[in-house]
Amino acid sequence: MKIFIKGIGSISPQNTIQNTLIDADIIQHHTEYLKCIEPVYKNYINPVSLRRMSRIVKMGVTAAQLCLKDANLTNTDAIITATGLGCIEDTENFLNSIIANEEKLLNPTPFIQSTHNTVGSQIAIILKCNNYNATHVHKGSSFESALMDALLLMKENEANNVLLGSSDEMTPNLFKITQRLNLWKKEPINHLKLSECKTKGSIAGEGAAFFALTNEANTSNYAVINALDVFYKPATNDAIDQRISLFLANNQLKTDEIDLVVYGINGDVKSDGIYNHLMESVFNKSTSTYYKHLCGEYHTSTSFAMWLSSIILKNQVVPNIIKLNNQPIKPINNILIYNHYLNKNHSLILLSKC
Amino acid sequence: MSSRVFVTGLGIISSIGCNIKEVMEAIYAKKSGISEITILETNYKGKIPVCEVKKLNKELAELAGVSNLNKYTRTALLGIIAAKQAVAYAGIDNIKELRTGVISATSVGGMDRSENFYQSFYKDQNKGRLRDVVNHDCSDSTEKIADILGISEYITTISTACSSSANAIMLGARLIKNNFLDRVIVGGTDALTRFTLNGFNSLMILDATGCKPFDNKRNGLTIGEGAGFLVIESEKSLKISGKKVLAELTGYGNACDAFHQTASSPEGYGAYLAMKKAIEVSGKHITEIDYINAHGTGTANNDLTEGKAIEKIFNNSIPEVSSTKAYTGHTLAASGGIEAVLSVLAIKEKIIYPNLRFTEQINELSFSPTIELLQNKEVRNVLSNSFGFGGNNTSLVFSKY
Numbered sequence: 222m223k224i225f226i227k228g229i230g231s232i233s234p235q236n237t238i239q240n241t242l243i244d245a246d247i248i249q250h251h252t253e254y255l256k257c258i259e260p261v262y263k264n265y266i267n268p269v270s271l272r273r274m275s276r277i278v279k280m281g282v283t284a285a286q287l288c289l290k291d292a293n294l295t296n297t298d299a300i301i302t303a304t305g306l307g308c309i310e311d312t313e314n315f316l317n318s319i320i321a322n323e324e325k326l327l328n329p330t331p332f333i334q335s336t337h338n339t340v341g342s343q344i345a346i347i348l349k350c351n352n353y354n355a356t357h358v359h360k361g362s363s364f365e366s367a368l369m370d371a372l373l374l375m376k377e378n379e380a381n382n383v384l385l386g387s388s389d390e391m392t393p394n395l396f397k398i399t400q401r402l403n404l405w406k407k408e409p410i411n412h413l414k415l416s417e418c419k420t421k422g423s424i425a426g427e428g429a430a431f432f433a434l435t436n437e438a439n440t441s442n443y444a445v446i447n448a449l450d451v452f453y454k455p456a457t458n459d460a461i462d463q464r465i466s467l468f469l470a471n472n473q474l475k476t477d478e479i480d481l482v483v484y485g486i487n488g489d490v491k492s493d494g495i496y497n498h499l500m501e502s503v504f505n506k507s508t509s510t511y512y513k514h515l516c517g518e519y520h521t522s523t524s525f526a527m528w529l530s531s532i533i534l535k536n537q538v539v540p541n542i543i544k545l546n547n548q549p550i551k552p553i554n555n556i557l558i559y560n561h562y563l564n565k566n567h568s569l570i571l572l573s574k575c
Numbered sequence: 576m577s578s579r580v581f582v583t584g585l586g587i588i589s590s591i592g593c594n595i596k597e598v599m600e601a602i603y604a605k606k607s608g609i610s611e612i613t614i615l616e617t618n619y620k621g622k623i624p625v626c627e628v629k630k631l632n633k634e635l636a637e638l639a640g641v642s643n644l645n646k647y648t649r650t651a652l653l654g655i656i657a658a659k660q661a662v663a664y665a666g667i668d669n670i671k672e673l674r675t676g677v678i679s680a681t682s683v684g685g686m687d688r689s690e691n692f693y694q695s696f697y698k699d700q701n702k703g704r705l706r707d708v709v710n711h712d713c714s715d716s717t718e719k720i721a722d723i724l725g726i727s728e729y730i731t732t733i734s735t736a737c738s739s740s741a742n743a744i745m746l747g748a749r750l751i752k753n754n755f756l757d758r759v760i761v762g763g764t765d766a767l768t769r770f771t772l773n774g775f776n777s778l779m780i781l782d783a784t785g786c787k788p789f790d791n792k793r794n795g796l797t798i799g800e801g802a803g804f805l806v807i808e809s810e811k812s813l814k815i816s817g818k819k820v821l822a823e824l825t826g827y828g829n830a831c832d833a834f835h836q837t838a839s840s841p842e843g844y845g846a847y848l849a850m851k852k853a854i855e856v857s858g859k860h861i862t863e864i865d866y867i868n869a870h871g872t873g874t875a876n877n878d879l880t881e882g883k884a885i886e887k888i889f890n891n892s893i894p895e896v897s898s899t900k901a902y903t904g905h906t907l908a909a910s911g912g913i914e915a916v917l918s919v920l921a922i923k924e925k926i927i928y929p930n931l932r933f934t935e936q937i938n939e940l941s942f943s944p945t946i947e948l949l950q951n952k953e954v955r956n957v958l959s960n961s962f963g964f965g966g967n968n969t970s971l972v973f974s975k976y
Contacts, residue, residue, distance in 0.1 A: 300831070306712055307734070312770075316693045319773050324618045332774035333836050333964065336682065337713065337734035342965025345833040351848055354831035354967055355742055358684075358713040358734040366731040373749050397700050398708055453718075453727045520712075565718070 224375055225442040225575060227382070228292020228433035230284040231528045232257050233516045234426055238287060240532060244541050247515070249413050254391050254405070254425035255517035270347070273330060275310045277429070281340035281388035282347065284429035289348075289384065292433035298380035299353035300341050303367035303387035305360055305520020307337035309395050340388050340429075353379065361562020363387060364521040365451045365570070372449065375436055386431030387521035396425055404518075406488070415488035415514035416545060423487035426517015430524035432531070438575070443531040447555075447571040448472045454565055458495055461567065465503065465559070468569050477506045480553045481539065483526045485560030486511040487518045492564055499559070500545065508553075509545040523560050523568060530556045530572050580748045580825075581976065583818040584665025584806030586657040586762075587916045589903045590626035590799055593638060594660060599920065603948065607902055607931050609785040609797055615767045616691075623776065624785045626799030626904025627767055628653065641723070645706050648685035649800075651716035654764030657802035657912070658720045661760060665806040665818055673757040673812050676729035678747045679717040679804075680739030680763030682908035685710040687766040716764055729756055734908065736963030737870075739763050740803065741911030741971055745827040747807055757812035762804030762912030771907060772798055778837065786873030786905070788898035789882065789944045791935040796872040799904020803912030805919070822919040825859065825956070825974040828852025832966030843880030845968040846870075847887050850958060853970035854888070859956050864894050864972070866927050868918050869944070870960040871898020872905050881960065882940040894958075895945040901931035911961035911969065918957040918973045926950050 231237040234255035236246050248258065257280060262271055265283045274282070281302070289295065314331035338356040345354050353374060357366035364387040371383040399405065406422040415424060434446065450468045455461050469476060482504045484496040500509045516525045533539055539550055558570040585595060590608025592598035601608070608626040612619060615627065628635070635652040636644050639659065647655075658677070662670070689711040696703035710716075717732045729750065733743045740763025747759035765771075775781050775798055782795035807824060808816065830852060832845025839846065854861060870881055878898075885893060899917050906913055921927060930944035955975050962968045 315770065315774065316690060317697065319690075319769055320694060320697050324769065324773050324776075327773055327777040329774065329777035332770075332777055335774075336736045336964050338736055338963070338965045338967055339836070341735075342831065342833075342836060342967060345831040345966065346835070349833050351831050351833050351845060353829050354735070354965075355733060355746075355829065356735050356967075357731060359717065359730070359732040360712055360714040362731065363714075369731075370746065373753055373755075376753065377749065394696075394700075398696070398705075401701075401705060402709060451729065451731075453721070453730050 222376060222436055224372060224446045225435050225438065226432050226444045226446065226531050227435040227442050228288045229443060229528050229531050230287030230291060231430040232259060232280045232284045233428040233525055234258060235515050240291060242529060242532065242540050247542050254396050255412060257427055273334065275308055275334055277308050277310065277388050277390035278334065278339055278343055280429040282343050285344045285384060285386055285431045288431035288433050294433055296348050296350055297382055297384040299374055299383045300344050300350060301355050301367045301371050301383060301385050302341035303357045303363035303521050304337055305363050305389050307358065308335045308339050309390055309392050311335040313392060313394050360520050361566030362451050362568055364524045365449060365568040368449055371434055375434065382433060382435040384431060385434055386429065387524040388429035389427050389519045389521050391425050391427040399425065413514050416486050416511055418488035419490055421489060421491055423489045423518040426519050428516050428525050430528045442575045444534040445573045445575055447573050450569040452567045455567060458498060461495055462503065465569065472571060474555060476503050479504060479507050479555050479557045480551055481508040481510060481556045483530055483556060483558040484509065484511045485513065487513045508539060508548045508550060510543040511545060512543060520562065523558060523570065526558045527570060530558060534572060534574050579810055579823060580751050581808050581813055581820045582805050582822045582824060582919050583808050583820060584661040585821065585916045585919055586660030586664060586804045587913055588628060588653055588656045589801030589906065589913055590628055591902050602928060605929060605931060605948065608904060617769050617772060619772060623781055624797055625767060626797055628800055647719065648710050648716065649687040649766035650681055650685055650764050651719040653766055653800065653802040654679060654716045654720050655723055657762060658724065658760055658804040661804040661806050662724055670725050673815060674728050675726050675758045676750060676756045677717055677721040677726050677760045678731055678743040679720060680733045680743040680908045681713050681716055682734060682736055682739060682765050683768055683770055684713040685715050686768045686770045690769050735967035736965055737907050737910055738961040738963035738967045738969045739908035739911065741961035741969035742829060744805065744911065744915055744971060745829060745969060748824050748827060751807060751809045758806065758808045760804055760806055762802065763909045764802035765800055765907040765909040767798065767800040780874045782873055785932065786901055787932045788871035788873045788901055788930055789878050789937060790933050791937050793873045793875060793878055796874055797904040799906040801903060801906045801913055802909050803916040805915055820976040822922045823974045823976045824971065826853040826857025826972030828856060829969045832968055834966055837964055838876055839880040841880065843884035845966050846881050846962055847884035849968040849970040850884060850888055850960065853958065853972050857972035857974065859972065861889055862892060864956045864958050865954045866921055866957045867894055867896040868914050868957055868959040869896055869898045870962045871900055873900060879937060879939060882937060886941060893942045895927045897928050897930035897945045899928050914959050915971060918959045921957055922954045922973060922975050925952050925954060927952050927954065
């Protein structure tokens, strides 16, 4: 069975709500972290629901709405969501009120909305969708885990289409904490040149991206999801090389058939080594690209990479802003997304032209 | 594709015991785990009853066999203890001989320590010990379990509020059925925190005298902590490992109530769909379900709507029903794991658990829960319910093998 991407929706630190990424339109942020360009939510969510929603819920629900509209669907056989840290803003709000009010007379709303499944359940409530609904929360492989669930569900014939997506938000407090944990660069940088950085740390970001998956072939589909592999704490770079070779062999592909690779380069010298190694060895014939200079680093950033790959496969245009080498652009049939989060959670996503 | 999924190992820690033996002793003695708070730091010490594991983190670390206490949240310690028990129960010597995964679940992850971090951070953003916040996210306890057990093949974490571990068990079973894994350690873990205690208290759904599931005068839940894990295996895995089968996981169903973030729909439609689907997948007839281990939190809303959904499915032939939450409290994301362990033990021990603290049938319902401990009872199939915030409802069916 082939599984296609029928529709997509993205809210990110770039202008992505039209499902385009145009070189002339790239936004350079001058803030400590990359914040999403948010639409006017009342165009997508009714005002009564909107009032109670925190930013991540608004972003997630709206990205899901954009996706369903793009896919020309009004409902779905399943809703599967992912988030690394969940609803941080409401979690902080409730923690603040516990301390400020010494555990007395607390407003329950932030607690209610703080659970990791809030985005998935709000989408279900809006769509009145009683079908399969799950939320995956495994740090740097949360989105991949949700994708795995979606692929299984379709292979089991439990769903003909699945609404799959992820959302993660950055807040000033979370930024401060993760800054103290040395995740981010200490010096000011131009994030659009993130790959050229040779210092420790990355740049923080956030985003929500949704996909309508279907088993129905259609000329308007974006891409085919061919394969997914998730692996944990590989011992050496050789082990990663072997895992990639095996992954390609299992999918009857040679390395030179991977026309374009999307790397999870995040500008951190401690973690970019493996990407540079692959670029110069196994995939030296492929077009090399990256994406975290556009959306920043966050747990579910691979959903942005999958959104980006979807539009590249459909439109056969590679924006200059993502290119890392000058390989002549051939017809793009196969895209491989390879990402790892702090060297722990690694993933490979293989997408192909319809 | 393996068509069957077998349970070969069980592990549990809760307020009624730190292993299966202790838990079963409490069950037979009809001893509830409801008590005053003595360990969690909160202004509600002595005011709100909870189901607390009466061990300090230091003592839990000993049970878990870990030394560097700074590295572990209480959530991780509880999870490690139960997961290690499950693996030992299954008698697994070489974990790497088969494709083995860990699918765990938690609601607030390492909040038990990050809320302490936040206490200092709140006053001064440069304060708070980073080691108390670095393990906050939900995957931390899962990875700690996987690392200690030496598992790296496939690891993930589910968080769908109070149905989290039921969904983790369901995902594990599906990964086996799709021949992606041979064997999976599945379940969930949650520690008591000020965050969740105050959360449920702010919703005014904590019973000041302790929960009374399915009672007409029920007045809320009792929050608890703990962990429950199972080892599940494929047919192929079983042939290689030669393990003894404790029960078969025959059915699972996940549905969304899609009604409200916290309240269930009046007729418990999502609960009905989850149970119906799980029974369908199991291939069993409703008359073959001998026991329902209900979600039964003790809140006005849950017990009524779950009861209505049970009536709709079973009509006039409602099987034995009880909520074991009057023993263990509502352990949130861990409850599906703890209750799955108890469901398998019901089959194995030929018993049905009493619904403690019950006196009066709910006016709007046609049935009462089982209140005596039933022994020498042939339990062919158990339906185990887990329902959560956001309407995330999941039911599992465990069958005698």
